[in-house]
Each structure stands twice: as structure tokens, then as C-alpha cells.
Amino acid sequence: MSLAERITKWLAELRAAGMASLLARLAVAVGGVVALVVPGLQPWDQLDVVPVAGVPLLLACVVLPDSTAAALFMLVIVAGWIIRAPSDLGFGLVLTGIALLVVHLASAFAAQIPSYGKVHRRALRRWLLPATIAGLLGPVVAVSAAVIRGADVPGSLLVTVAALAAATAVVWFASGQSVSDR
Known part of the structure; x- marks a missing residue:
């Protein structure tokens, strides 16, 4: 299958996608972006590997919610917090935790239905x-x-x-x- 055929197939699947699947994937994307951006805005120095590994994993979470990409994405974000962040509880930590919760729950919901499924x-x-x-x-x-x-x-x-x-x-x-x- 050529690249053009794969893109055509992917666009056809996107057109056939149900609203619930699109909303769940949108929630994964928004939660993942928040989980990536908030640690980067903190005053402590974030590990450089977090955005480098996090962005491709987030894309994989959105495209393939039934894969292990969501678990690996959350592991990368949490490891970045554990390794470099101070141990006090702050607004950034709570916001990142909620964002990771959204990624987890929306990935679990999106993984239950095919992209073309009607819910x-x-x-x-x-x-x-x-x-x-x-x-x-x-x-x-x-x-x-x-x-x-x-x-x-x-x-x-x-x-x-x-x-x-x-x-x-x-x-x-x-x-x-x-x-x-x-």
C-alpha cells in the first residue's frame, strides 16, 4: 500500500468517525497538551526527554487510543515530575494530575469503540x-x-x-x- 493510499484510507476513516470517538480523542489531545505544557512552565528545570518523548507518544495516544501509548505517555510525564520537581504540592502539580486523569479516562473510553463506531x-x-x-x-x-x-x-x-x-x-x-x- 502506497503512502497516498494510506492517507486516503485514513481520511476516509476520519470522515466516518463518530462524534463520541472524535470528542474522546479531542479530550486525549487537550489533556495531553496540558500535561506537556504545565511542567515546562514550572520554575524548576524539566528533563529534556519529556517533550521529546511526550509529543510522539501523545500523537500515538490520539491516533491509537487502544495501544500502550497512553500508559507510556503518562509514565514519561510522571517520571519527569518525580525526577526533577520539588516535593511540595502546587497548582501545577494538581493541574498536571487532572490532565493525566483526563488522558487516562478519555483513552480508556476511546479504546472501547472503533473510530467509526456510533455511541x-x-x-x-x-x-x-x-x-x-x-x-x-x-x-x-x-x-x-x-x-x-x-x-x-x-x-x-x-x-x-x-x-x-x-x-x-x-x-x-x-x-x-x-x-x-x-
């Missing part, structure tokens, strides 16, 4: 509620963990793990799941 609004709403709850609970748990860690409260790790478990349970049940489902 009913009810399926989109069923995904949107848990995604919104996770997006709102993530910063709350992060800030709470930072406050507890700074207060030198005995058992703060247990409190943090309990908060994350409670947040996971809320998202699980908001998605319409139950413990007895198989």
Missing part, C-alpha cells in the same frame, strides 16, 4: 458521571493527603489509603457497577 448518548452519560467524580475527587484527595502529611498526624498513610479507597468506591458505584456483577 448512544446514554453510554456517554454513563461514562461521564464517574469521570467527573474522579476528576473532582482527585485534587481533593491530593490536597487532603498533603495537609495530613504536613501535620505529622500519626497514621496519615492509613488515612490517605482510606481516602483513595473511598474515592475508588464512589467512582465504581457511580458507574452503575455493583459488587455482585461479574
Whole structure:
């Protein structure tokens, strides 16, 4: 297959793409751009490999959401924060965390459907509620963990793990799941 035939096939698939697939891929792209830009704007020196590896991985996330590119993209961003960033909690860290959460959730949604698939609004709403709850609970748990860690409260790790478990349970049940489902 020649390059012209591949481009023609790709454009035909793009024209046939459903709105839900396009919106999910757009969310992956926007979340990924935010996750790449915010660490670069921080006062500490970011690793040079983060944008070099992150941009191609982000493009792969958008084009192939069912691949491991999203996991590798998030790993690159997180590794850049862990290696060079200060350990204090700031607005940039929270914003990058939310952006990575959007990349994760939108990639998971986009990977479930083919690009040409049509998705009913009810399926989109069923995904949107848990995604919104996770997006709102993530910063709350992060800030709470930072406050507890700074207060030198005995058992703060247990409190943090309990908060994350409670947040996971809320998202699980908001998605319409139950413990007895198989």
C-alpha cells in the first residue's frame, strides 16, 4: 500500500468517525497538551526527554487510543515530575494530575469503540458521571493527603489509603457497577 493510499484510507476513516470517538480523542489531545505544557512552565528545570518523548507518544495516544501509548505517555510525564520537581504540592502539580486523569479516562473510553463506531448518548452519560467524580475527587484527595502529611498526624498513610479507597468506591458505584456483577 502506497503512502497516498494510506492517507486516503485514513481520511476516509476520519470522515466516518463518530462524534463520541472524535470528542474522546479531542479530550486525549487537550489533556495531553496540558500535561506537556504545565511542567515546562514550572520554575524548576524539566528533563529534556519529556517533550521529546511526550509529543510522539501523545500523537500515538490520539491516533491509537487502544495501544500502550497512553500508559507510556503518562509514565514519561510522571517520571519527569518525580525526577526533577520539588516535593511540595502546587497548582501545577494538581493541574498536571487532572490532565493525566483526563488522558487516562478519555483513552480508556476511546479504546472501547472503533473510530467509526456510533455511541448512544446514554453510554456517554454513563461514562461521564464517574469521570467527573474522579476528576473532582482527585485534587481533593491530593490536597487532603498533603495537609495530613504536613501535620505529622500519626497514621496519615492509613488515612490517605482510606481516602483513595473511598474515592475508588464512589467512582465504581457511580458507574452503575455493583459488587455482585461479574
